[in-house]
Amino acid sequence: MRRWVILGIAVAAQAAVSSLVYGLPFLLPVLRGALGLSLTEAGTLAAAPVLGVLIALIAWGAAADRFGERVVMTVGMLGTGLAGLAAAAVSGPVAMGVLLVVAGSFSASISAASGRAVLGWFAPTERGLAMGIRQTCTPIGVGIAALTLPPAAASWGYQWALVIPAGLSLVVGVVVAAGLVDPPRQPPKHVEETRSPYRGARLWRVHVASALLVGPQFVASTYALTYLVSELDWSPVTAGVVLAVVQFVGAAGRIGAGVWSDRVASRLRPMRWIALGAGVSLLVWGVGGAVSPWLAVVAIVAVSVFSVSDNGLGFTATAELAGPFWAGRALGVQNTGQNALAMAVAPLFAMLVTAVDWPWALTIGALLPLAATLVIPVRGEVFGQRLVSTR
Template sequence: MSRRWSVLIVGLFAMVAGCAYQYGLPYLIPALRADAGLSLSQAATLISCPVAGLLVTLALWGVAADRWGERVVLATGLTVAGGALLAAAAVHHLVALGACFFVAGAGGASIHAASGRLILGWFAAHERGLAMGVRQTGQPLGVGLAALALPPLAAGTGLGGGLVFLACCCLAAALLVAVVVRDPARTGGHEPHGGRSPYRTPVLWRIHAASALLVVPQFAVAAFALVYLVDARGWDAATAGRLLAAAQVGGAAARLAVGHWSDRAGSRLRPMRLLAAGIGVVMLALTAGALTGWGGASVVLVVAAVITVTTNGLAYTAVAEYAGRAWAGRALGIQNTGQNLLAAATPPVLGSLVGGSDYGTAFAVAVAFPVVAALLIPVRSEGAPAHSATPEPTRARS
């Protein structure tokens, strides 16, 4: 296996390990309530602490990756996250648990800034979309790993068992990064902006804004899909959960297909605009179905769960390519910060609009966001095909 594919596989494992605790802690809520004696409200606050740590440090990790390289940033961040999760397994006080989760999230933020930058350096433009799609499957795979592993571990060994498992995943990923990953060579070749800030034009700001807006329908579906099927459609929770787990697998496959499409098209932003428009249409259909009680709305919900996640990899690739290697870490850090802010805000804001089993109102509000995003995406800025955006990667540094 070539070095670049080894780097990609290790980067994917790092994403899985990070996302398993960043977005998979809800599967430990029963153990948090039983072992630590927390109320539902306290447990819900605790599981948001990793995202809070993520938001605070994303841009800083991006700066560090641009300055010191991806390998040291990934290994350091994953080690910090693993150590914090081990510490969390040894404490039970609310404040101490929150602090450990916050530090774990702060360490894991390095994954989002540095692993995407690795792909920019190791893969040529005509294969970068697929490679970034592989990387982006780490989020659904990480959540799926948490869903499979944490409930039985917590049932058998308590909260500590689940946290030790998550810590071991992070520490194993850190070790693999240190052994396998090598930073791409800094060739001193052409940079898209001559090494100067790419933020002197509105292009990156428009991609950031569009990407953040597209998070709203994604998390509207993710947050309310299960309860909609149970409350409004009368499904059994276990059956609904299995259907949505299958939808996550479909979303992961769709990310790969969309990445390959962008490589063949030589464009990231044109497919992204088409998909944003498609998301708007699907969300409108879901809204109509939910408001009228149409039975086919369940099928549309699955389609929405798949299509709403397809633009993430395109946006990441477009940001990294436009910024160039000198600024990619910082740009990806800013990209992730905006997306996670709206991801955190979407469920509580839309949830306040839901009355009883009337989820159509929440879905209706989400319709406008992909439409505005499609208008914001700066398709004309791509100019030449993505194949010529940056030079081919060269040998790694030792």
């Protein structure tokens, strides 16, 4: 029973910080109007928390390996909430952007430590399911943002809207401090267990493929609402509600992908099929934008679901390949690569749209997940390597 409670706390923690770190795109129309920003400038501001995540992930992973998950996650949750409140209190995009970077740097602790905590409490045959449930946290957090931020910004302004995810992070931080229990740790039985898992190419290939698969995820999460509003004349609130529902469907997709990986005793084969689905969906979105608005809407839904379904598989494969003494650092590297690409996607895709319009920009974006299908190291995969669980 305890492991399921730990899983629930981990989901709540990551969902809370995700609503701040990845929810800002739902404020793009209001930010552009209030601050006079271009699409590229607003997209860059929305990516500011991701820069903070990128800077701090590996350090937080090393801290989790050394000091445990509870301390790291508590400090991270409270720091995220306080920095988010400070960002809501300032005026001007520069000061706001700096504080959002700080908030993102604290939130990185949750990405690095909560996955380790979950995987350490579950046996190999349950890890796909457990990590799939844990990875629902980002779609849930984005869904919360989609439901709350557009109407809050419309009623009270973007600054008060930011208070919602910041306050949520503070509340859940108290829950983490009170309820999280670190998984049991065993001393190494062999010196080989403590050696770097980066001596071969397999773990690096998982990192690269996972980073490439962030492309369609952040194209959809950053610009789907803007596309629906600017290209299809939807209202921001209606678009936010629809995309919130899609996020929850995507969360279910992560669980389904995890169960799939447990059943077929492979994390990487399902990951390859999902990558192919994401690439094809982006291509269909581009075609739909040129010939049929409703085909574009269907493709947006498909991209939003496919592009988040692989995430738990990549994380689980990373931790299993790294082993118990490198899992925190390896998850930090995994997240670093993903967030590096995520930070680049927002401004670069906006520049692509400005230069070649939506259909060609989406077609170019589809190259990332299609390339990932070639990088994922399916051949020679070993299923269910030991982590820190003794059950």
